[in-house]
Amino acid sequence: MFHDLVMPSHPAKRESLALPRWLAVALLLVCCWNATAYAADKPRIASINVCTDQLLLALADPGQIVGLSPHSRDASRSWAAAAARGYPRLSGEAEDVLVLKPDAVVAGRFAKRAARELLKDKGVVVVEFDMVRSLDEARRQILRMGELAGQQERAAREVARLDAAVARARAAASRTRYRVLTLSRRGWVAGGDGLMSSLFAAVGLSNAASEIGFKSGGFASLEKIVSARPDLLLVTDDSDFAEDQGRAFLLHPALETLYPPQRRLIIPERLTVCGGPMLGEALDRLAAEIERVSR
16 A cells, blocks of 8 residues: 555556656756755865875765875775775876866875975965874864865764763773783884874873883884783784784784783774774774773
């Protein structure tokens, strides 16, 4: 019966319920005009940096996104790689951006300088974003991109979600005072003034890198790591396969003995390499990992 009401089977019934052709066309034109007018109110933006890609994807309407960086679809680098497949992938140079004539281009401050300068010389508005080193900087960048895209309310909601994730992770870590060392390939440790350290401080953990003299990050010897005795290691994956010497460092027998899986926090690098809405997911993952190792 429901199908008959929506789609009458008898031709006469269909004709009696159908809209006049002129009215259907008029309604379609009105809808299209409204959508075009709405899109025209918002700037068209291109991104040539993987971190600005992710901010733009989280905050802008699809019709505002002109194109994204060469690494936008790389799932190992970008939290939003799947969403990026729906948009043109740019070369990262100025030429293909100029053809698209965006209202603005967003970029990182420390890469593609020649491209950025050429775009500026051609009169293109280029908005540069620094590398994020703290939660406060991440919040500011979300709000800044929201203002640029004309999506201030959406940006405010993303900041609120991030703050809620901080609260959840703080609750999970409230019964612990873990000293955590973020360890990557070849013994690279994230420094005490970086983004991971800011995340740790926000939820009540401490970054053991500061204790072994790394303020901005650097390569630590196996001996230094073992002698520092952090409570936990934070690594980007739990694979037990060493495809090269850089990865083999993390699987050294000394580290595997002192830091078996129950003493390792696993957070994929794509959740922390940039600052933005993905940090909410990173914090939720951190909370889940803390609960796992605390059992």
